[in-house]
Amino acid sequence: MNIIVVEDDARLGAAIKRALEHLAYTVTWLRTGAEGLEALRSQSVDLVLLDLGLPEKDGIEVITEARRLKVKTPILVMTARDSVESRVRGLDAGADDYMTKPFHLDELAARIRSLARRAQGLADNQLDAGALSLNLSTLEVTYQERRVELTRREFALLRILMERHGKIVRRESIESSVYGMESDVSPNALEVLVHSLRRKLSPEAIQTVRGFGYMVPRDLT
């Protein structure tokens, strides 16, 4: 899942990026509203964490402009402005959720999961595909009733495939979700990642659809 964090405070931005990467999210940290808006317009982004007090282009302006451009990406506002009016203003401008600084990491993660569930139409944090299951909250993966330890990238790959299990997930979506805006990704990095994931699960857990992408079958045994 590709998350963009727009925060001008260096320490907070870095802390959020590190903490979310640790939760197996792909995080791009931008510091100005203009950069945030540009990223929203030009790339496939799954979620935006947006500070409101930004230099040059204010957070509210970013939301308003993004929504005017019909960008539907969930936006989670994090701000020090805690008055009811500014919450209402933020939500009415098109934000999906609102968090007042300071906040706990657990709450931030829970809200991100909640927005992601809503965006994908999921009922809970548990994704099941036959014998394979993945918990979005505890980050636990079990296959044929045994725990599987995955790396951050492997988890990110499995998560996007499990979210749409039984359907083909296009290669480009997977790449943007797993690698985000990283530029130094080697051409066969995804194949390598798929290979190592198959080794930890089973070869048939992830099927290659040549020319399109990959899928996790609905009734995996």
Add this chain to the structure above:
Amino acid sequence: MSQRGIASRLRWSIGLLAVAVLIPMGWFAARRTLADVDALCDARLAQAALGMDAMIAQTGLAHIEVAHDSQSLPDVPVTGHLGETPTHEVEVGYQVLGADGRVLLVTENMRALGAPPEGDGAFGDVHIDRRHWRLYTHRDSARGITVTAGERYDSRRDVLRALWIEHALPLLLGIPLLAVAVRWSVRRALRPLDTLTSLLTIRTAWSRDTLLLAGAPEEIRPIVESLNTQFRRIGHALERERRFSADVAHELRTPLASTMINLDSAIAEKRGMRAAASLPDAYASLQSLARRTDQLLLLARLDDADDMPRGRVDLCAAARAVVDELRATARVDARHLDVSVPTLPVWLVAHGPALDALMRNLVENALRHAPAGGHVCLTVKQDAKATVIEVRDDGPGIPPERREAVFERFHREAASLGDGFGLGLSIVQRAARLHGASVDLLDPPDGPGLLVRVGLPH
């Protein structure tokens, strides 16, 4: 007296003035009329006597004398009442005396009159039958007769009384009517004041709306205008305070948030090594929080520092102290920090902590904007007009069109992505203003960067 309302004061003064003017005027007018009536009555009396004489001259005196002797004096009846209406005729009469003093003709009511008043053409006042009479005597020396016409004062008094009443009555009725009219018009004239009062009463606290008083009279308009000016001013001050506290919240909550996130990460991470990695960042965030708190407190203190005590300050020593304090930070960040001050002390009567804060914030700002390996220099010098503090860095500088904006509280230049708190320059400006000093952002004479010059006038 001073607490009485405008309305009652106006009512009383208009009422009293009206009474004070109308009553003497009425009195004088009545006096004039009465005097005229008096003169008119006298003239009529004289005219009656003269007319009588003329009639006797016409008929002939002998005629009267032949027909009657003194014993059988003809009775001239006095016209009595005509119906119910009393007339004044009972109250007039005449007497005609012959040359020998014999009474030739007399009205009943004047029978008791003895000798008429002396002289010709003279008026006189006498009592006849306990009545007070006004007499006019005409002596016709050609015929040797004396004609006296008389009028009872009663009749004249009736006329006078009627005249008095005619004059006084409108006045007596008019004064209460006038009072009512004055009351009404005063209340009407003061109605805009009532409207203003009720508008102010129903105003909600902290309301920033302008007062709208349609058709306000020119006496009220300046009040409404200056009230609106005050409301606007208070509104601006409130807005500034509201923005300030929102910004303060932002300034403090952001480092608090990053402290919390870092500590949460450290707690969540089970392995010691990875947990430890988050702690320095948490600590740095706390430091930044502490520094922002200090700055905000300093700024708040400087905001009402106008009456704080001033003392003698050696600017050179103060500058060296600031540079010594910040040299360690500069070294860590690989910046060169220099100080250039005159060898002799520069004594100023100034607010020491404010000057320290001014120099410290300028140097810290410069250190933040100087590139790694860059130079920052704090200079103190004196020229003819002022003592000058200069801080120069070789960073990217600030374009001239944005130099005004950087003084706003919480302004952050987009390029300053580190700890640009946006409070530093506000502190500098406030401290400078305390000393009547100017702050100018300039281009350095050589090379890139920013030169901040603070001029403290002698």
